[in-house]
């Protein structure tokens with residue numbers, strides 16, 4: 001028997017998540033002085049100054065110790081910030097881990113897992129990996145207000161007595177599109193109580209459209225609602241890998257059975273606790289991103305490109321021709337963008353909203369690359 005057949009049935013069908021390029025590896029390969037990394041939706045504004053100072057002040061004597069498995073301080077900081085019970089919080093090694101943990105915990109072989117076409121890639125991987133049956137809801141057309149976004153009616157029609165888990169991202173990566181409050185509330189009312197619903201809010205802090213609901217305000221509608229968020233984006237702590245889920249305490253207690261005990265390390269706990277308290281920093285990041293996103297979108301549209309509306313720290317761009325040669329040419333010019341072939345969008349690239357000088361470098365390179373191919 002070969003090694004493929006030894007893997008569990010779900011794993012046999014799986015392809016590993018594509019994490020994008022490591023900037024330093026690609027920089028060395030290309031022999032360039034620097035790379036502008038706009039492929040991973042990171043936060044160029046960085047973390048709160050209080051986080052930097054606290055980490056710099058440590059003497060690392062505690063490197064020999066296991067972290068607090070219950071992450072008491074961090075959970076208290078999150079609970080205080082969002083006015084929830086600390087027992088409602090599950091911490092993850094990034095929210096990515098939580099998305100997978102939820103499927104591992106609730107999905108048995110044959111259970112249906114509903115998510116959108118062009119939805120965040122981890123949804124499908126988690127569904128398949130846990131032996132579930134992926135139910136991919138066709139996206140909305142490109143022509144509407146939410147181009148290629150999640151279709152609330154399609155989601156409702158995809159529900160069945162076999163539905164065990166529903167994943168949706170608000171706003172969604174990579175499309176940048178969002179669910180409106182009324183549509184999401186109406187959908188949640190229809191989801192049977194034999195299913196768990198995940199609202200992935202990795203980009204929540206960037207939202208500035210009032211019609212995009214805070215998932216936490218919807219928790220009365222469905223008893224098994226889980227809202228996931230992360231310190232990787234607006235808090236600027238992607239390297240520390242910390243995310244959190246908020247659900248009912250009873251649901252969190254079930255997740256606790258499968259969570260790896262020490263999945264959030266000590267330095268991540270210290271940093272995230274301080275990051276959560278620095279609301280002024282997050283607000284500065286939100287405001288800066290919002291104005292830069294509007295500026296970058298306008299500049300890209302002025303190049304004749306189709307730019308999707310976005311509530312995140314990135315924009316999806318449709319070049320309306322195969323985007324791979326454009327991505328490669330940009331890479332050779334030192335700009336990392338995210339290809340979208342794996343999302344079924346081979347004519348698109350996803351571009352992180354960077355700092356102004358990064359965005360200017362991007363635009364200058366793109367003008368040359370598009371002119372070469374005109």
Ligand SMILES: Cc1ncc(COP(=O)(O)O)c(C=O)c1O
Nearest residue numbers: 094095096120173202230232243
């Ligand atoms: C929609 C969405 N959810 C979750 C994640 C996972 O982020 P992390 O594991 O860093 O919290 C990402 C990362 O890009 C994302 O785009």
